[in-house]
Amino acid sequence: MNKDYLIYQLNTIENARRDNRLKVANLVIENKNLFQFLLEIIFELNNKTGIKAAWILELVCEQKLDWLVPHLNNFTKNISTITQDSAVRPISKICNFMAIAYTSKKDSLLKVQLKKKHIDLIIEAGFDWVISNHKVATKAYAMNTLYLFGKNYNWVHEELKLIIQQNITTESAAYKARGKITLALINKK
Numbered sequence: 486m487n488k489d490y491l492i493y494q495l496n497t498i499e500n501a502r503r504d505n506r507l508k509v510a511n512l513v514i515e516n517k518n519l520f521q522f523l524l525e526i527i528f529e530l531n532n533k534t535g536i537k538a539a540w541i542l543e544l545v546c547e548q549k550l551d552w553l554v555p556h557l558n559n560f561t562k563n564i565s566t567i568t569q570d571s572a573v574r575p576i577s578k579i580c581n582f583m584a585i586a587y588t589s590k591k592d593s594l595l596k597v598q599l600k601k602k603h604i605d606l607i608i609e610a611g612f613d614w615v616i617s618n619h620k621v622a623t624k625a626y627a628m629n630t631l632y633l634f635g636k637n638y639n640w641v642h643e644e645l646k647l648i649i650q651q652n653i654t655t656e657s658a659a660y661k662a663r664g665k666i667t668l669a670l671i672n673k674k
Contacts, residue, residue: 486516486518486519487522488522488525488526490519491512491513491519491522491523491526492526492534494509494512495509495526495534495537495538495541496534496537497509498537498540501540501571506540506541506544507544509537509541510541510544510545513541513545514545514548514549517552520545520549520552521556523538523541523542523545524538524542524556524559524560526538527539527542527567527572527576528559528563528566528567530566535567535569535572536569536571536572539567539571539572539575539576540571540575542575542576542579543575543576543578543579546579546582547582550579550582550583550586550593550595551593551594551595553579553583553595554594554595554598557598557599557600557603558603561602561603561606561607562606564576564580564606564607564610565606565609565610565613570619570620570623573614573619573623574619574620574622574623574626576610577610577611577614577622577623577626577627577630578622578626580607580610580611580626580627580630581626581627581629581630581633583595583599583607583630584607584629584630584633584634585633586599587599587604587633587634588633588634588636588637604634604637604638607630607634608630608631608634608638608641610627611627611628611630611631611634612627612631612644612645612648614626614627615627615628615631615645615648615649616648616652621656621657621659621660621663624660624663625659625660625663628645628649628663628664628667629667631645632645632667632670632671635671642671645667645671646668646671649664649667649668650668652664653665
């Protein structure tokens, strides 16, 4: 199985229903060699299949987050190049998975291999997602990611707190709810 085969499978996904996405995600999980191709497709900026690849990557990383370890440099360097909201949301969720794993008491390969340079790029992208015109889900994942990494970088909490306080009155009810949760967590520390 090669990249063309994966592209074909991605193109068979008619809509974002979870069962459609899971079919291709399971194919990648069963054939780890497709994982690198999945990452390549996501970051091919003129490739409309990249959105579907991001959907699949989210589901794969939900189960196999450590598979990202050999690709951390490429992944973190390129996440800020993704601009389409349908692809940014799953990427922001993957960053949230990474932050959860990194701050967990449980040991993992990702926790050992995720370096400051990777975290800095994730934090930068996270702030961009929070202040940009993205849907609430993207912003919510970014807020949680920033909160978690901010446990080790105090300036992140201060900056995140300011942004949420500035935007909370003009954003949606869902943003307000997530913003209040994040502010409460920051203030509790």
